[in-house]
Amino acid sequence: MQKSPSRLRFRSLRNPEFTKRQKTSSQKRMEPPAFNSQDQIPNIRSRLFIVWGILITAGMGLAINLYQLQIVRGPKLTQQARSQQMVNLRPYTPRRLVVDRINNVLAVDRPVYTLFAHPKLFDKSNQQMAEQLAPLLDKNATELVKTFQSQKSGITLATAVPEAIADRITGLRLNGLELIQKYSRFYPAEDLAADVVGYVNVDRRGQAGVEYSQEKLLERSVQTVRLSRAGNGALMPAHAPDGFLHFDDMQLQLTIDSRLQRAARTALKQQMEKFRAKRGAVIVMDALDGSLLALVSQPTYNPNEYSKSDISLFKNWTVADLYEPGSTFKPVNVAIALENGVIKPDDMFNDSGAIQVANYTIRNAQHNSYGRINIAQILQNSSNIGMVQIIQKLRPSVYYNWLERLGLGQTVDTDLPFEVRGRLKSQEEFIASPIEPATTSFGQGFSLTPLQLVQMHGALANGGKLVTPHVVRGLIDSKGQMHYSPDRPKPRQIFSATTTQKVVEMMETVVTEGTGKVSQIPGYRIAGKTGTAQKASPNGGYIPGARITSFVAILPVESPRYVVFALVDEPKGENAYGSTVAAPIVKSVMETLIPLEQLPPSQPVNQAAK
Structure with a gap:
């Protein structure tokens, strides 16, 4: 009989031999291994030594690194930390105001x-935005x-x-x-005083006028401060030093009077337009101290829009350009001759209309003769012949030394920038050629700046002293208290007061009887001198048909103080002379000057009119 597989399997599981083998195998697996303590001790020590070595090495590494950070690199790291925590801050400091003598603001930050x-952020259409902005920006909406x-x-x-x-x-x-x-x-006054004030560029640096020459006075001195910064970079005001944002209230005050400046500019522009002149200038100086009450140059520019102007306008030509003064220099020559005693006020001279000097024939401007005339009449008629005869009484070397004493060939020490040096022949050339003293006698053959001519006439007005023409009065505070006034050279005595008073009285006859009659003002004694000079060419000689007309006045004659000078370059027309072009300008300026300075009449008006 065949046995079933299940029964065979069951028996095999119950097989005693199999069960014994299985139990023996299980006991072997469950039985713990034997432990030998003597064999494990060296292994534990070696592990400890390894751990200790690692810890000691790490500690030594940390100690070395700490030494590097704290001792070797400590100062540098400290500096880096402070640079991250602190910030150098130089607060914005506006330039000082520029004001005129009556505190009208001429320049301000x-x-x-x-x-x-x-446009990508507009919440309205481009057209709507343009329509709203155009009127405010003075622009076209379509553009x-x-x-x-x-x-x-x-x-x-x-x-x-x-x-x-x-x-x-x-x-x-x-x-x-x-x-x-x-x-x-x-610049609130725009072009009114641009020739004096100047302008600053986009880097806030002065480029012309007192903005350039007085940069140190206009820039406030503010020190850089160090402020702490928080972790997010914000400044910590609590660490700011006391008063680091405090600025002084100083202002740079000028000697210019805006009212007189405006009157001078108006009068000058009218005459320039009338005679179609190239350029012109007006200067008013207080001869007692050299302060300039007005200094006008035309054409000029608007310093608020300097980038639109011709660069040639940035230099004030009354100090930066030379010209031959012509007959306005004659009173100075008369003073030189009187001071040297070679003439007397009542001396007479014969003007025949022409005079021969070496190989040259010198004539009067109108080619006319005046016969026997005194020195006052020489000035009245602007006689070239009479002036040549006066200067011929002086030795050329003596005459040349006097011209040098007056500063010809030198610069005028002033606070306006870009001034140029006058031109005078060398002493050897001047002395060797008789024509040089002769032409110099009526104001030609040399050149100077308009400001220098005013300075010389100032010496006639103040008793013989050469003063320093200037436009800066000093630094004042908001209450008008003066805190700083520039040091200027001491006035130099050139002529005696007696000599200058005689010359001024002679110049008065030019206004009462001579070529300066148009400048008369009822009740006031005014001295003056006209000038109509040929215009020198840069290439030598003179420019055909070109002339420079001028007029200089000193008032009041009984107590001379103010010098008023007008100069018009290349006026057009046959009737363009110092008496017709420049003298009316001076009269208009004096009519404004008299009430501003409260000058009393020299004599009653009714008496003056008789």
Whole structure:
């Protein structure tokens, strides 16, 4: 009988031999291994030594690194940390104001804004934005739309938006516009005193006028301070030193009077337009101390828009250009001759209309003769012949030394920039050629600046002293208290007071009886001298048909103090002379000067009119 597989399997499981083998195998697996302590001790020690070695090495590494950080690199790391925690800050310091003698503001720093547009952020159409901005920016709306379409962001619409306009733009609450504040130099009087004040460039550096020459006085001295910075980079005001944002209230005050400056400019422009002149200038000086009450040059420029102007206008030509003074130099020559005793006030001379000097024939401007005339009449008629005869009484070497004493061939020590040196022949050439003293006697053959001529006439007005012409009075505070006044050279005595008073009285006859009659003002004694000179050519000789007309006045004669000078370059027309072009300008300026300086009449008006 065949046995079933299940039964066979059951028996095999119950097989005693099989069960015994299975039990023995299980006991072998469950029985723990034997432990030998003597064999394991060296292994534990070696592991400890390894761990200790690692720890000691790590500790030594940390100690070395700590030494490097704290001792070797400590100072440098400390400096780096402080540089991250501290910031050097130089607060913005506006330039000092420039004011005139009556505290009218001529130059001031003001906040302005740069306006940027970001069309991608507009929540209105380009047309709507343009229509709202155009009136404020004084621009065409159509052009603004094209500007908005040029790019999506970062469009500069205006670079100097005034604060008032910026406030109006902000009030529109338009998205996509950005205003960035900055400071800009502003000149409220615009071109009125540009020749004196000058301008500053985009880097806030003076480029002309007192903005350039007085840079140190206009820049406030502010020290750089170190402030702590928080972890997020914000400044910590608690660590700011006391008063680091305090600025002084000093202002640079000038001697210029804006009222007189305006009157002089108006009169000058009228005559220049009438005679179609190339350029002109007016200078008014207080001869007692050399302060300039007015200094006008035309054409000029607007310092608020200097980039639109011709660069040649930035130099004030009354100090930066030379010219031959002509007959306005004759009174100075008379003073030289009187001071040397070679003539007397009542001396007579014969003007035949021409005089021979070496190989040259010298004539009067009108080619006429005046016969027997005294020195006052020589000035009245502007006689070249009479002046040559006066100077011929002086030895050329003596005459030349006097010209040098007056400063010819030198610069005038003034506070206006870019002044040039006058031109005078060398002493050897001057002495060797008789024609040189002769032409110099009536103001030709040498050159000087208009300001230098005014300085010399100032010596006639103040009793014979050469003073320093200047426009800077000093630094004053907001209460008008003077804190700093520039040191100037001491006035040099050139002529005696007796000599200068005689010359001024002779010049008075030019106004009462001679070529300066047009400058008369009822009740006031005025001395003057006209000048109509040929214009020298840069290439030598003279420019055909070109002339420079001028007139200089000193008032009041009984107590001379003020010098008023007008110069017009290349006036057109046959009637263009010092008496017709420049003298009316001087009269107009004096009519403004008299009430401003409260000059009393020299005599009653009724008596003066008789």
